[in-house]
Amino acid sequence: MIALKSVTKHIADGRRKIPILDDVSLFIDKGEFVSVIGPSGSGKSTLLNILGLLDKPATGNYIFAGESVLGLSSGRLAAFRNQRIGFVFQMFMLLPRMNVLENVELPLLYSSLSRRERRQRCKEALDQVGMLEKTRQRAIHLSGGEKQRVAIARALVNNPELILADEPTGNLDDDAKHAILHIFSQLRRQGRTIVMVTHDVESARIADRCLRIQSGRISGYDFEANPTASVASAASAASAASAASAASAASAMLQNAAAPTDREEARP
Ligand SMILES: Nc1ncnc2c1ncn2[C@@H]1O[C@H](COP(=O)(O)OP(=O)(O)O)[C@@H](O)[C@H]1O
Ligand SMILES: [Mg+2]
Numbered sequence: 201m202i203a204l205k206s207v208t209k210h211i212a213d214g215r216r217k218i219p220i221l222d223d224v225s226l227f228i229d230k231g232e233f234v235s236v237i238g239p240s241g242s243g244k245s246t247l248l249n250i251l252g253l254l255d256k257p258a259t260g261n262y263i264f265a266g267e268s269v270l271g272l273s274s275g276r277l278a279a280f281r282n283q284r285i286g287f288v289f290q291m292f293m294l295l296p297r298m299n300v301l302e303n304v305e306l307p308l309l310y311s312s313l314s315r316r317e318r319r320q321r322c323k324e325a326l327d328q329v330g331m332l333e334k335t336r337q338r339a340i341h342l343s344g345g346e347k348q349r350v351a352i353a354r355a356l357v358n359n360p361e362l363i364l365a366d367e368p369t370g371n372l373d374d375d376a377k378h379a380i381l382h383i384f385s386q387l388r389r390q391g392r393t394i395v396m397v398t399h400d401v402e403s404a405r406i407a408d409r410c411l412r413i414q415s416g417r418i419s420g421y422d423f424e425a426n427p428t429a430s431v432a433s434a435a436s437a438a439s440a441a442s443a444a445s446a447a448s449a450a451s452a453m454l455q456n457a458a459a460p461t462d463r464e465e466a467r468p
Contacts, residue, residue: 206259
């Protein structure tokens, strides 16, 4: 369903080009759940943002359901993302002053559905993540685990062909993490196509297969890697850029939304 072919991405540092993704090719079948594991700074979020059409590679090709998508105009890209891709971020990226139902409804606001149909879809999505009891609660008053459930419902509400999750359990305690992984396991059983980025082996293992990334290169498929080895050294360098790119990714996803994402909310 998805094919990336020889994708590269780099950043300019003066006259030097620093590679972020280096000749990455991958295929993901419809209904597959693939995890991508690698240390901090290895290019996971960049890869996911390219898959989610939030970022463009310098070179390479991206085929989504038979369609070459890198040449789409920005208007068509926004519509494509809105209808065909659901995003889940580490920082949840909810609108804090809106309630649960309003947050989940956001991707539906550009559809032709009636208000009643939208509400019905939201309730179905919230039911899947066990949040039907809290539809009127403001996002700011939810726990981290609850916020992530709502974010997953928002990702599901348009019934997208592809679900992308960037470290969805990275900001959660163990109990909340296991609850979220359980939801992803259920989505897998429903036959959803999912790509989940993580640096956590336990999370990666719930997928059908795991793709390992190291220094911007796909270095193998397995579950036995020890990806935490170089986390500490890379973490500080990567964190500032990653936070900035997550925030811009989220605002692109929510573009045309009623209010901008609250940066306060985005902090861990
Ligand atoms: N917009 C950017 N500006 C500068 N450097 C960036 C930017 N986005 C990513 N990087 C750098 O690219 C590398 C990969 O980043 P990222 O994809 O966020 O890695 P990961 O998600 O695996 O931690 C890191 O070294 C990061 O600092
Ligand atoms: Mg990242």
